[in-house]
Amino acid sequence: MIAVGLMVGCSYAVIGAMIERDKSVVCREVARNRGPDGSYWAPVAHRAAHERRRRPKDTKLGQNPALCRWIEDRMDEGWSPKLIAEVLRRDVPCVSMNRVGHETIYQTLYVQTRGELRKDLYRQLSLKRRQRKHRGSGDRRGKSLYAEAFTIRDRPAEVADRAVPGHWEGDLILGAAGGSAIGTLVERSTRFTILLHLPGRHDAHSVAEAMIREMGKLPEHLRRSITWDRGSELADFDRIQLELGTTVFFCDPRSPWQRGTNENTNRLLRFWFEKGTDLAVHTAADLRRIADTLNRRPRRTLDLQTPADRLAALLANQAAA
Numbered sequence: 298m299i300a301v302g303l304m305v306g307c308s309y310a311v312i313g314a315m316i317e318r319d320k321s322v323v324c325r326e327v328a329r330n331r332g333p334d335g336s337y338w339a340p341v342a343h344r345a346a347h348e349r350r351r352r353p354k355d356t357k358l359g360q361n362p363a364l365c366r367w368i369e370d371r372m373d374e375g376w377s378p379k380l381i382a383e384v385l386r387r388d389v390p391c392v393s394m395n396r397v398g399h400e401t402i403y404q405t406l407y408v409q410t411r412g413e414l415r416k417d418l419y420r421q422l423s424l425k426r427r428q429r430k431h432r433g434s435g436d437r438r439g440k441s442l443y444a445e446a447f448t449i450r451d452r453p454a455e456v457a458d459r460a461v462p463g464h465w466e467g468d469l470i471l472g473a474a475g476g477s478a479i480g481t482l483v484e485r486s487t488r489f490t491i492l493l494h495l496p497g498r499h500d501a502h503s504v505a506e507a508m509i510r511e512m513g514k515l516p517e518h519l520r521r522s523i524t525w526d527r528g529s530e531l532a533d534f535d536r537i538q539l540e541l542g543t544t545v546f547f548c549d550p551r552s553p554w555q556r557g558t559n560e561n562t563n564r565l566l567r568f569w570f571e572k573g574t575d576l577a578v579h580t581a582a583d584l585r586r587i588a589d590t591l592n593r594r595p596r597r598t599l600d601l602q603t604p605a606d607r608l609a610a611l612l613a614n615q616a617a618a
Contacts (some may be wrong), residue, residue, distance in 0.1 A: 298316050299312055299339070330346065344348045357401065364397070369414060371384075372421040373609065375590070377423065378402035378406075379597065380595065380596075382398050387601050396409070402414075406418055411427045449547065451546060463519040463522070464485045464521050465483060465522065466482070466485060466524045467508075467524070468481055468553075468554075472570075472577065476575070477575055479492055479576050480508065481562060482523070482559075488558065489605065489607065489608045490591050492566075493508060493584075495581075499530055502533060505533035508523075508541075513540070517542060520536065521544070522534070522544045524546045524555070527547055566591070592608075
């Protein structure tokens with residue numbers, strides 16, 4: 298019907314009405330199967346469609362080993378499939394064969410018979426799962442906190458909408474059996490990350506010392522507030538508030554999602570600080586290197602800019618003012 302319609306000079310819209318399809322379907326079919334001279338012959342088009350339908354078909358990654366290697370290199374640096382897909386879409390906007398979606402990467406990792414990516418590459422995912430798992434409720438953990446402390450309900454509105462920089466979220470990443478820990482602080486508007494070195498104990502005194510030491514390097518306007526999970530490691534919050542000139546707010550019981558920026562960052566940091574390992578083996582230099590690596594990584598929430606660039610822009614604007 299398409300071939301006859303074209304032969305008698307019908308438009309795509311008329312041919313589409315004849316075969317009860319949209320004109321765009323006819324247009325794509327003709328573009329796919331027309332000959333080098335622009336002619337469209339039904340037997341030739343049918344044979345071409347039959348060849349394309351044959352299975353098994355090579356996947357996009359199977360046809361592009363260079364793209365596979367590039368993806369493997371990025372995942373070895375801790376990039377997520379979603380971030381890889383976003384960066385490819387930004388950097389390769391016009392060549393579809395040189396970019397893939399995050400779902401293609403996940404399917405290739407979880408369907409091992411495809412074999413385009415390394416079989417052990419799933420270990421570079423934040424959850425390190427061999428196969429997908431249905432979403433479910435996670436562990437619900439929480440500790441009682443002091444009645445006199447500020448709660449998250451006391452935070453000003455400027456914290457929630459990320460309009461004003463200088464508001465941080467923090468928590469501890471714990472090692473094997475809770476015997477070692479690393480403190481994490483994330484600025485809400487830039488996602489800039491600071492790691493606290495806690496080589497020995499991670500009690501309230503040690504955490505306060507490390508936090509005052511590291512955050513004291515920041516200008517005053519970039520340490521307006523800190524939101525922390527409910528834990529005894531921040532029992533010295535009065536001293537932190539006094540020496541840093543900031544305000545510490547605490548989440549509600551069993552509500553770690555209230556500091557979601559920090560929770561997400563801790564998940565990314567597990568690429569380097571695996572669960573069940575001794576975190577005390579990491580030196581202060583190691584933590585600076587890892588923090589720098591994470592702060593130089595493009596973020597989808599920042600329109601693929603990096604936290605380091607965003608923080609540098611804030612400091613430059615303040616200096617110019």
